[in-house]
Amino acid sequence: MYHIIEKFEKNLACFTGAPYVIATDCCTHAIELCMRFDKIKKIDSVTCYTYLSVPMVLVKLGIKFSYNDERWIGEYQFKGTRIWDSARLLHPRMHRKGQLQCVSFGNGKPLDNKRGGAILCSTNKE
Numbered sequence: 001m002y003h004i005i006e007k008f009e010k011n012l013a014c015f016t017g018a019p020y021v022i023a024t025d026c027c028t029h030a031i032e033l034c035m036r037f038d039k040i041k042k043i044d045s046v047t048c049y050t051y052l053s054v055p056m057v058l059v060k061l062g063i064k065f066s067y068n069d070e071r072w073i074g075e076y077q078f079k080g081t082r083i084w085d086s087a088r089l090l091h092p093r094m095h096r097k098g099q100l101q102c103v104s105f106g107n108g109k110p111l112d113n114k115r116g117g118a119i120l121c122s123t124n125k126e
Contacts, residue, residue: 009118016103018095018120027087027104027117028053034083034100034119035061044080047072054085075101086120095120 009021024030031054040063046054048067058065070076074089086094087104095101101120105113 012103012118013120015092016090016095016101016120017093018101019123020121022119022121024117024119026106026115027085027102028057030102030104030117030119031083031085032057032061034102035063035081038081038083038100040078040081040083042080043078046078047076050076050085051087095122097122 005023009023012023013019013021022030022033024033028051035057040061043058043063043065045066045068046058047070049069049071055065065078068079075084075086077084082099084096084099084101086101090103099120099122103118103120105116105118
């Protein structure tokens with residue numbers, strides 16, 4: 001079974017231009033893993049137009065944040081971090097070097113395969 005996941009990660013890496021991809025069960029958990037990995041304690045701001053699960057995970061992790069009124073299409077950045085919520089974006093060579101981009105799969109998303117997510121990474125040490 002794991003060879004299927006590895007193949008998916010490699011194909012997604014090739015498509016997005018990310019050297020590494022880590023598959024997750026959803027975009028929200030990808031965001032949580034990135035926040036934990038970078039030991040984020042404070043975010044300058046996050047759009048108030050995000051999915052409900054995003055501020056819920058920030059509160060769960062004890063991360064201080066405020067809202068901004070940025071309207072977004074495709075993706076937005078957690079201000080003051082290198083983490084991106086790319087929940088509605090998936091295109092060739094979209095990876096930003098040095099950034100952590102969390103993508104989402106599911107109903108109404110660019111890749112409609114029921115559910116899932118992934119983290120696009122620059123190195124395998126992220």
